[in-house]
Amino acid sequence: MSKEVKPVSMSMHPLGGRTEVTSDQEPLCVFGTGDMGRSLGQRLLQTGYKVTYGSRRPHGCGPVPQGAQVMSYADAAHSANVVFVCVHREHYGFMEKLASQLKGKVLVDVSNNPEQNLYPEANAAYLQKLLPGSHVVKAFNTLSAWAIQNGPADACRQVYLCGNDAEAKQAVSEVATKMGLTVLDRGSLSSAQELEDFPLQLFPEWKLPLQIAVALTAFFFFYVLIRDVVYAYVVQGKDISFRIMVSLANKVFPIVSLIMLALCYLPGVMAAFLQLYRGTKYKRFPNWLDRWMLCRKQLGLLALAFAFLHVLYTLVIPIRYYVRFKTWEYVITQIKENQTIKFDTTVAWRTDSYYSVGILGFALYLLLGITSLPSVSNALSWREFSFVQSKLGHVTLFLCTLHTYLYGWDRFLRASTYKWYTPPGFMLSLVVPSVVLGLKLLLLLPCVDRRVTRIRRGWERKEHDEEKTLLT
Template sequence: MSGEVKTESVSLSPLGAAAAPEQELLCIFGTGDLGRSLGQRLLQTGYRVVYGSRRPHSCGPLPQGAQVLSHAAAAQSASLVFICVHREHYDFLETLAPQLKGKVLVDLSNNLKKGIYPEANAAYLQRLVPRADVVKGLNTLSAWALQNGPLAGKQVFLCGDSAEAKQAVAELATRLGLSVLDRGSLSAARELEDFPLQLFPQWRLPLCLAMGLAAFFFFYLLIRDVIYAYVEQGKDISYRITVTLGNKVFPIVSLIMLSLCYLPGVLASFLQLYRGTKYRRFPDWLDRWMLCRKQLGLVALGFAFLHAIYTFIIPIRYAVRHKLISRVVDEMKKNKTTPFDFDNTEAWGTDSFYMLGILGFFLYVLLGLTSLPSVGGSLSWREFTFIQSKLGHLTLFICTAHGYIYGWNKFLRPSTYKWWTPPGYMLCLVVPSVVLLLKLLLLLPCVDRSLTRIRQGWERTEPGEEKCEIKATNL
């Protein structure tokens, strides 16, 4: 033996190589914007796509790599069919019942308004093709989102009577990067079809509340400032309606909305302390209030932005420039200047007012940024809670102090109360002051310990319940 090891060389030809597994073929009925966008996204994900069309040779441009066949041929070639046509064009599906037998039909249709049909589109489709498995889902995806928007983490809903069919659609949706939520049987299709028709459901209460507060304080300040000056003093200062009144209304509404963002959490804490448990549901009104806290804060931030922009334009206003020039001319004619406040009271008050306003606005923006999903998702739960709770209450405190310093030397002046009504900034300080006072009570060590125990699962046992437990043990 020579000690050499002989090896055989094996050459792999293309025919000898293992063939790559063929990707699943999916069928789409509908060559409109939604159908083309869905097909393009499926092709990018690695699926093969065939379109079913009544005019296969003249259906317009389709995504590159997709096939187009007649409805019957396309239905026979795939086990999963996406229905991307309007309900009024479903009639042709009844003639395809033999080809669609045992297939999974994904209904993506929506309606123009609620209650337009007596039954859900998916239920109607199931009645037309009774031997197919209809799944309602993906109808919250728009053509634009499929073409351009990132789908990672976007939540979609599914419902259907076949668990296997829903599982097949859920796996496909997960592969597209979507987050799937099963809503049960096909009887939930009506609810799913109404989702795209909702117009900012969680924004309605904050927006209505903000518009109501803005309208109330606008007319309140209009009466106190403009109408009062015209009636009592004979001055026409209606020019202040556009900027001056707006720059008073915006911070008032912003501060009240910010305090309303944190008030439900404080009320929930006191309710848990009163009940001695965290396992009882809050009242419905408190639940709805807590669910729209993010929207309340963002609306408050929007009004704060308006207040900041209006403040920046104050020096370039005609009335302000005219007043400053007239003051300088008067001092030149009299050959004297206004003496500086050497006690620094006015200087300290003005600088503190601006400093608190800038700092409060900075924290406002920080809270708004962490409300974005892309930012909030990168934070841990402790970091998110610290920013939204600790820094949130600090923001409320600073903005409230900003309002108190604005009127620190005006509260006791009789001239401040025109027609015996308090200024708008006094009214807006009531709610945030109450919120901060209640929050301060919750921070007391004895209260904080009890609340922490309750939130960790401890429950207060009523005397009657304890006796019943003892009797049951003895038996």
């Protein structure tokens, strides 16, 4: 039996409509008429293939794409050399009865499981064991039915596949390529478990950043809660618990945002000093540092999200009932006592600088977030991307840190600031970014920067020492 797919010539409608075939079509078979089977069949028809569906109820399986035929599993198996198996693993049993009809054919397993480690072996491996005379290829399972139906116009272009038979994989690759998709061969069928686990992962690259964000948010929320609300109730006898919803949240969000932004640039600084210490770039970083550096993008995007929340919460401050009440209370008191307040130029400069620096920092923050999007970063050269993410990134960190310093101003000199002898949250948030900026300044010193640049261009201290020894 030949497993090659016949070439097809077609003209595609610019909007993705039905194609007009100008030569012989290669018939393909789809087992299953569910969402995945219908979407896959529709896309194959648009690509120019003849499609035959296999169903346990040929006359009552529901609507199928126009132009496709519906038959019993046995009849459909005779119609094509490539069969897409769009049924769940628990229903594979019927195919054992079709072993003779499916012998030598290519079976494309597109199934996934509801959770990981549900079965002792991959679905594709199990199907290969049921039908040893067939050639099972795992493919298309990483794409949803919706993505397949929309095709490459939705930027869902990658198809992972694996299988033990090279000709069978080639046949499936040709079909995927004609559908406008990019094929990535992951090797033998032993990789099927990895491919089946891939769609079940829940934000694997975001796990560590989310844990850091949750931990920082929880810590500073309870820290600020104790210093502000609990302290006021215990020491002053005031119930200001209503401030939890806006005031406390608007203290926690900028704190977490600033610390997480600093954590994006701390590992790069640490890596540079580690290379200086080792005198080479050819030694691997510790695993924890590698992992940290690989999740900097996610850390930055989460930091931007907290900065957004801080901006939104700040915008609602003037319309809060508490703020309006205190404003009118203060105005009425001044009128009753016939008092006036002298304009303080220093305070005006400080508050305007505080707002201006914050606005500039947030604007660069947005630029960092936008350039981290794949559609934008792919359009930038490496130098442009490095300039934005590194140089402008450190400028962003400096502006946000300066924004926090201007907010605190001289409060660290006041005894009332240290409730229960604890520093306010904004002072704690300045520790990490101040350390990062200080270390970065050291790296910018000409003597240090020159050495780091040489190391990153391949220079090693060991070779330099050996050269000096030979010369002496």
